[in-house]
Amino acid sequence: MEPSADDAVSAAPALPVVLVHCKRYKMAQGGHEAHTLRELARQIAELKGTQFAGEFDEARAYRAHRYLVPDDTLTLAEARRLGVHSVRDLYGGVVPFPFVATKLVAHGLPDGARVAPPGWSQAFGAHTASLVLPGYSAFSREDARNAARALWKGGRVRIKRPYGIGCAGQALVADSDQLEAELDALGDDALQAEGIVIERHLDGIETFSVGQITFDDMVASYYGIQHLTVNNHGHHVYGGTDLVVVRGGFNALEGLRLPQEIHEAVAKARAFDTAVQTGYAGFFASRRNYDVARGHDEAGVLHCGVLEQSWRVGGATGAEIGALRTFRTEPDTYLVCASTREIYGEEVRLPAGACVVYRGVDAQAGPLTKYYALEETRRKGASVDEC
Numbered sequence: 001m002e003p004s005a006d007d008a009v010s011a012a013p014a015l016p017v018v019l020v021h022c023k024r025y026k027m028a029q030g031g032h033e034a035h036t037l038r039e040l041a042r043q044i045a046e047l048k049g050t051q052f053a054g055e056f057d058e059a060r061a062y063r064a065h066r067y068l069v070p071d072d073t074l075t076l077a078e079a080r081r082l083g084v085h086s087v088r089d090l091y092g093g094v095v096p097f098p099f100v101a102t103k104l105v106a107h108g109l110p111d112g113a114r115v116a117p118p119g120w121s122q123a124f125g126a127h128t129a130s131l132v133l134p135g136y137s138a139f140s141r142e143d144a145r146n147a148a149r150a151l152w153k154g155g156r157v158r159i160k161r162p163y164g165i166g167c168a169g170q171a172l173v174a175d176s177d178q179l180e181a182e183l184d185a186l187g188d189d190a191l192q193a194e195g196i197v198i199e200r201h202l203d204g205i206e207t208f209s210v211g212q213i214t215f216d217d218m219v220a221s222y223y224g225i226q227h228l229t230v231n232n233h234g235h236h237v238y239g240g241t242d243l244v245v246v247r248g249g250f251n252a253l254e255g256l257r258l259p260q261e262i263h264e265a266v267a268k269a270r271a272f273d274t275a276v277q278t279g280y281a282g283f284f285a286s287r288r289n290y291d292v293a294r295g296h297d298e299a300g301v302l303h304c305g306v307l308e309q310s311w312r313v314g315g316a317t318g319a320e321i322g323a324l325r326t327f328r329t330e331p332d333t334y335l336v337c338a339s340t341r342e343i344y345g346e347e348v349r350l351p352a353g354a355c356v357v358y359r360g361v362d363a364q365a366g367p368l369t370k371y372y373a374l375e376e377t378r379r380k381g382a383s384v385d386e387c
Contacts, residue, residue: 016048016050016065016066016067016089017050017051017052017053017062017065017066017067018041018042018044018045018048018050018051018052018053018067018068018069019041019052019053019054019055019056019062019066019067019068019069020037020038020041020054020055020056020068020069020070020071021055021056021068021069021070021071021074021082022034022037022055022056022070022071023070023071023072024071024072031362031363031364032358032360032362032365032368032370033071034071035358035360036357036358036370037069037071037313038054039357039358040069040313040317040318040321040357041069041091043318043321043355043357044067044069044091044321045067047215047321047324047325047328048067048216050067056068056082058081065089066082066083066089067088067089067090067091068082068084068089068090068091068092069090069091069092069313070090070091070092070312070313071312071313072092072101072312073092073093073094073095073100073101073285073311073312074090074092074093074094074095075094075095075096075097075098075101076094076095076096076282078094079094086284087214087284087285087286088216088286090286091215091286091287091313091317092285092286092287092311092312092313093283093284093285093286093287093288093311093312094282094283094284094285094311095280095282095283095311096119096280096281096282096283097117097118097119097120097280098117099117099119099120099162099195100119100276100280100283101311102162102163102195103137103160103162103163103197103308104137104162104195104197105124105137105276105280105309106128106132106133106135106137106197106306106307106308106309107125107132107135107136107137107197107199108122108124108125108126108128108129108136108137109122109125109136109137109138109139109143110136110138110143110146110147110150111146111150112143112146113138113139113140113143113146114140114143115138115139115140115143115192116139117139117195119280121279121280123279124275124276124279124280125137127275127279128271128272128275128306131268131271131272131275131305131306132272132305132306132307133199133200133202133293133303133305133306133307134151134154134199134200134297134303134305135147135151135157135197135198135199135200136150136151136197136198136199137195137196137197137198138191138195138196138197138198139191139192139195140188140191140192141183141188141191144179144183144191144196144198145176145179147198148173148176148179148198151198151199151200152174152175153299154200154297154298154299154301155174155200155201155297155298155299156172156173156174156201156298157172157173157198157199157200157201158170158171158172158173158197158198158199158200158201159171159172159173159179159182159196159197159198160196160197160198160199161186161194161196162194162195162196162197163194172201200297200303201297201298202293202295202296202297202303203295203296203297203298204295204296205293205294205295206225206261206293206294206295207225207226207291207292207293207294207307208223208224208225208226208261208262208265208291208292208293208294209222209223209224209225209226209241209243209289209290209291209292209316210222210223210224210265210266210269210270210289210290210292211223211224211269211287211288211289211290211316211320212249212250212273212288213286213287213288213320213324214286215286215324218247218324218327218328219247219248219249220245220246220247220248220320220323220324220327221245221246221248221249221250221252221253222243222244222245222246222253222316222320222323223243223244223253223258223262223265223266224241224242224243224244224316224319225241225242226238226240226241226291226315227239227240227241227242229342229343229344230344231344231365231366232344232345232365232366232367232368233366237342238315238342239341239342239343240315240339240340240341240342241315241316241319241339241340242337242338242339243316243319243320243323243336243337243338243339243340244256244335244336244337245319245320245323245335245336245337245338246334246335247327247333247334247335248334250266250270250273252334253266254266254267254270256335261294261304264294264304265292265294265304268292268304268305268306269290269292269306272290272306272309273288273290276309285311287310287311287312287313287314287317287320288309288311289309289310289311289314289316290306290307290308290309290310291306291307291308291309291310292304292305292306292307293305293307315340315342316340317340318340318355318357318370318371318372319338319339319340319372319374320338321372322336322338322355322372322373322374323336323338323374326374326377330377330379332379332380333377333378333379333380334378334379334380335377335378336374336376336377336378337374337375337376337377338372338373338374338375339372339373339375340370340371340372341369341370341371341372341373342368342369342370343368343369343370344365344366344367344368345367346367348369350369350371351373353373353374354371354372354373355371355372355373356369356370356371357370357371357372358370359371
């Protein structure tokens with residue numbers, strides 16, 4: 001199912017104009033997310049050798065070929081309206097139903113569940129159960145109770161809102177009283193409309209990123225290790241990712257001599273990616289990123305599985321752009337080691353060669369700097385070991 005790096009892709013009749021398309025963040029609000037999206041889109045336009053034209057405006061007339069950088073995954077209906085028909089048209093992804101873009105798609109329904117959104121595939125959940133962490137998606141109070149009861153044998157469970165980013169919209173529950181309090185806070189109407197994920201809590205968790213980018217005539221695949229940092233409010237949050245990026249598809253990535261835990265993460269993410277492509281007709285994405293978690297539950301059992309997917313610009317996108325730029329300018333380079341960092345506070349020392357994608361004082365987050373850096377490249381004929 002994956003594209004080949006050697007596949008010829010016909011050139012567009014004219015250079016596209018690159019625009020951001022905002023569903024979650026508005027440029028006028030000026031938060032760090034909007035500024036970061038704009039800067040990454042500007043660099044994507046530069047990599048394409050074309051013009052960055054700001055935020056998409058449906059009332060304006062643009063040249064025939066537009067290339068969008070959305071801040072969220074598009075639905076098929078949105079994509080048609082925006083003129084997005086293939087991976088040639090966006091840095092992101094398109095799904096047939098809204099829930100496919102959220103954490104909900106990673107889990108099936110609990111046994112006996114009868115409430116599900118339109119388009120839900122029971123077969124998909126059954127097929128991917130061995131690829132994800134123990135958990136369920138639920139759209140009713142009774143289904144949520146059944147899911148939690150089935151999972152409590154391994155300790156506490158984690159309740160997740162489907163649209164949360166990082167650890168936002170999550171809570172740990174250990175018993176029925178705590179579960180009912182969380183469900184009361186959400187409300188039955190919201191539960192049926194939006195759903196929740198109920199997942200076994202893991203300790204000592206390590207999170208890997210596995211992804212693939214299709215960009216013009218290039219395909220690149222990668223694995224990465226995520227890092228946490230402490231924000232200006234004293235909370236542990238996403239702090240960046242160290243990536244190993246190879247030219248080509250997942251076959252090229254698995255051709256590296258990978259540590260066992262990385263190999264398992266890549267294999268599960270790749271299988272999940274294939275399952276989405278075959279299980280939900282209409283899906284396509286030029287940016288496919290999967291978080292894979294590894295850790296022990298409270299009964300001491302080790303688990304490894306896909307945590308969630310991202311078919312939009314994400315925390316690792318700066319490093320993705322840096323690697324793509326290297327592959328384009330250095331045809332003999334087949335592997336790039338790159339990293340992204342998000343650092344809170346005012347005193348930030350940048351490493352040599354760092355490319356800043358945001359530096360400022362956000363109204364909510366406070367002083368924040370985001371950058372990416374290229375650390376090492378390998379040319380053809382060198383060792384196939386990772387960085």
